[in-house]
Each structure stands twice: as structure tokens, then as C-alpha cells.
Amino acid sequence: MSAAPTELRDLRAAVAALGARVRDPEELWTEAGKLGYLGVNLPVAYGGGGGGITELAVVLEELAATGNPLTLMVVSPAICGTVIARFGTEAQRRAWLPGLASGRLRMSFGITEPEAGSNSHRITTTARREGDGWVLGGRKVFISGVDRTDATMVVARTEGGGPCLFVVDRDAPGFRRTPIPMEVHGDLRQFELDLEDVRLPADALVGAQDAGLRQLFAGLNPERVMTAAFALGLARYALGRAVDYARTRAVWDRPIGAHQAVAHPLARAHIEIELARLMTERAARLYDDGDEAGAGEAANMAKYAAAEAAVRTVDQAVHTLGGNGLTTEYGLAALITAVRVARVAPVSREMILNYVSHHTLGLPRSY
Missing domain, CATH: 1.20.140.10 (Butyryl-CoA Dehydrogenase, subunit A, domain 3)
Structure with a gap:
């Protein structure tokens, strides 16, 4: 349940004060996590604030208004945290949500491909069954902050099926990242990802297959x-x-x-x-x-x-x-x-x- 207007005003004021006081992005991330701002949208049972995207958007807006946005918030708690909270298994929630809420863990999101930008129906990264697990193969581009995250939630397509989501550890064999030179200098670097026979356990799948x-x-x-x-x-x-x-x-x-x-x-x-x-x-x-x-x-x-x-x-x-x-x-x-x-x-x-x-x-x- 989202906060009342007075609570949102108090949240805005507190986050604005933090953004004005702490200028280093890494220190700001750590402080925002300690104060509960990074996980304000995640369930209380897993260390979050029990709010919603309403509160998380307030946090990011107020930090950006001080000239110091934490862009990874768009991906780590908003996309990945939301998906795991809504569709992940209990084990996945316990493994990831407390860390995402505190800022101790961070997750990137990999969907864009060289031939599939806005058209997610053309995703060619594949996920095939092998034994009890999965094997991923494909390429992703313009994936933010992979050098600073513990894992990437990768969108892949099963053989003859629809898109599905997998959590890929940053050190998984066959998972390689290459920086993309950019003229835009923000707080996150952009990467191309190469997934070559990345073998994952069955529990790397988030939610239902082909759903x-x-x-x-x-x-x-x-x-x-x-x-x-x-x-x-x-x-x-x-x-x-x-x-x-x-x-x-x-x-x-x-x-x-x-x-x-x-x-x-x-x-x-x-x-x-x-x-x-x-x-x-x-x-x-x-x-x-x-x-x-x-x-x-x-x-x-x-x-x-x-x-x-x-x-x-x-x-x-x-x-x-x-x-x-x-x-x-x-x-x-x-x-x-x-x-x-x-x-x-x-x-x-x-x-x-x-x-x-x-x-x-x-x-x-x-x-």
C-alpha cells in the first residue's frame, strides 16, 4: 500500500536532505540502503519498506533533483526487485530481496539485443533445457551497470516458446561483458553481453516457463x-x-x-x-x-x-x-x-x- 500524502512529503524531504549531504555516488548508495530508501517498494517480510513504485519513484526523483541520481535504482529494486517479489520462488525472494533492499546486492537487467531493441518479440537469446538445468546463448547490448552488479536478470526465449527470465551470476562461465564506449557520461557504464553456453541450475528461472x-x-x-x-x-x-x-x-x-x-x-x-x-x-x-x-x-x-x-x-x-x-x-x-x-x-x-x-x-x- 502506498504512503499517504503527508508521508510522501516527509519522504521527499528526508531523501532531499540525504542527497544534499552525501555527494559520492557509492557512499550515497550505501547510505540510501541503510536508511531503507532503496527497498522502499519491496515487501517488509524481506527487508523492504512495504510501499510501492510510488515511493521508489519519489526517492529517485529527489536524489536526481540534488544532481546526484542513482540510476541503478531503475533496474535493481524497480525492475528486478519487483519481478522477484511478484513471481520468484520463496528461495529466490529470500536470496535476493533483502540484499536488493539494503543495497548490499545489485542486479542488472538484460533485454535489449542488436536486432531487437524496442521489439521484444524478436529476442533471439535462447534458453534450452539440458538435464535439470538450462543453457543460455545469445547477445545483449546497452546493459547498464553490469560491472557493479552481482547478477543480471536476462530475458531469453525457450525453443518454440515465449520469453522467460533467468538470474545469471556475474561470474558464470561463458558470461562475458564488454564496455561500450559512450559519449554520455553518467553514473553507469553500458555493456555488451555475450552468453556462450551459459549453464544455469533449474532454480535460475524466475517465475513460470514461457509465462x-x-x-x-x-x-x-x-x-x-x-x-x-x-x-x-x-x-x-x-x-x-x-x-x-x-x-x-x-x-x-x-x-x-x-x-x-x-x-x-x-x-x-x-x-x-x-x-x-x-x-x-x-x-x-x-x-x-x-x-x-x-x-x-x-x-x-x-x-x-x-x-x-x-x-x-x-x-x-x-x-x-x-x-x-x-x-x-x-x-x-x-x-x-x-x-x-x-x-x-x-x-x-x-x-x-x-x-x-x-x-x-x-x-x-x-x-
Whole structure:
């Protein structure tokens, strides 16, 4: 059950104070875990806070609003923790959830492939039975933070069946990772994964065989909500820096914020952020209430709205500061590329528009 509004306000304030006090990402992860913030969405019986994606999104948004997002939260507690909590065996829950909740354990999520980006139905990573266990083979790309996690939840397809989910230990024989050089410099590195005859025990399978599509989207909807929270937080951070600058930077004997050409774009950015936040909160509530269909639509729209608001806000913030907006001192230039990640991952804005046009408006498919 999600927290009451007053509890959410208290949570926001506490997390914001933590983000302002602790600046090193690793130290911040450790502190957030000790304080229960990383597992706020996981069941109390396994060391979590008993809340939902509503609370977890608040945590990520507030940390991002201090300029220090913990991007792995999108994957480890939100996707992997949710899937294991909902569909894992009792042994899997005991093995993973307490560690994910405390931050002691971390898990990546491997779905994207070279020939299967947004089209999860084209996944070619295979899982075949061998004795009492499984053998995985295939490739994944743009998998976040594999160098910092204990395992990866890999999406594979059984022979003649549908997608299913496996927990693969980082040191499993045949499981190799290669860093992907990126122009975007965030707190997580991206990797290509090669799975060559990776042998797994039977209990590496999460949930039911060939029932993975439902289980998969149980994790992907929280991923979209969390990406929206990430984008909202960074947008708020950029807007705050721009507003502070506009209040204090004086030209021709008055602050530049007194000029409508500066003030109005910042006001518009604030409005867009607040509107996107409302949709993000709605998506999280629908998911926590068990409305899968409603949450799917709202999560996509929240991610779209938050990403667009973030990109426009960061661009405007940089323009407000002029040359200073591109300096290291003010910390805005790096956000130009960082927020654009939310436009393309985990699903592009064009695919979200396809989803809304097909599922919501009932228009015919173009593919």
C-alpha cells in the first residue's frame, strides 16, 4: 500500500536532505540502503519498506533533483526487485530481496539485443533445457551497470516458446561483458553481453516457463515510471540552477530574471515539469493499485512527458546562463546529453506515440 500524502512529503524531504549531504555516488548508495530508501517498494517480510513504485519513484526523483541520481535504482529494486517479489520462488525472494533492499546486492537487467531493441518479440537469446538445468546463448547490448552488479536478470526465449527470465551470476562461465564506449557520461557504464553456453541450475528461472511476457511487463512498467522520475529530478535540478542565476546575475542594473524573455521560458519549464510529475504519480499509483492496463498507458505517457520536459528545461537552463551554462562549475552542460537518454531509453518517444495511437486511440498499426 502506498504512503499517504503527508508521508510522501516527509519522504521527499528526508531523501532531499540525504542527497544534499552525501555527494559520492557509492557512499550515497550505501547510505540510501541503510536508511531503507532503496527497498522502499519491496515487501517488509524481506527487508523492504512495504510501499510501492510510488515511493521508489519519489526517492529517485529527489536524489536526481540534488544532481546526484542513482540510476541503478531503475533496474535493481524497480525492475528486478519487483519481478522477484511478484513471481520468484520463496528461495529466490529470500536470496535476493533483502540484499536488493539494503543495497548490499545489485542486479542488472538484460533485454535489449542488436536486432531487437524496442521489439521484444524478436529476442533471439535462447534458453534450452539440458538435464535439470538450462543453457543460455545469445547477445545483449546497452546493459547498464553490469560491472557493479552481482547478477543480471536476462530475458531469453525457450525453443518454440515465449520469453522467460533467468538470474545469471556475474561470474558464470561463458558470461562475458564488454564496455561500450559512450559519449554520455553518467553514473553507469553500458555493456555488451555475450552468453556462450551459459549453464544455469533449474532454480535460475524466475517465475513460470514461457509465462515471461506478463512477468516482463511487470518490470517494464516500473522502469518507465522510474525513468520519468529520473528525468523529472534532473529537470528540477537544472531549473533550480537557472532560477538562482537569473535572480542574481545583474545586467543593466537589474537581474536578468526581471526580463520576460528570460522569465517566461523558465516559468513554462516549471509548468511542464509539474504536469509531467502529475502523470508520473498517476502511473505509479495505478501500478501499485494493480491496474496493469491503466498503468501501462500512464507509464508510457509519464515517461514521454517527463523526458520532453527535461530536455527542454535543460536546454533553457543552459541558455539562461549563457557561456556559464557550458562550464564545469555550473554542472549543466553534462545534462544536455544525460536527459536525452530519457528520450530514447528504455523505449523511444516514437514507440510511445505508436503505443498511444494504437492502444489508446485505436488507430491502425504501421508495422
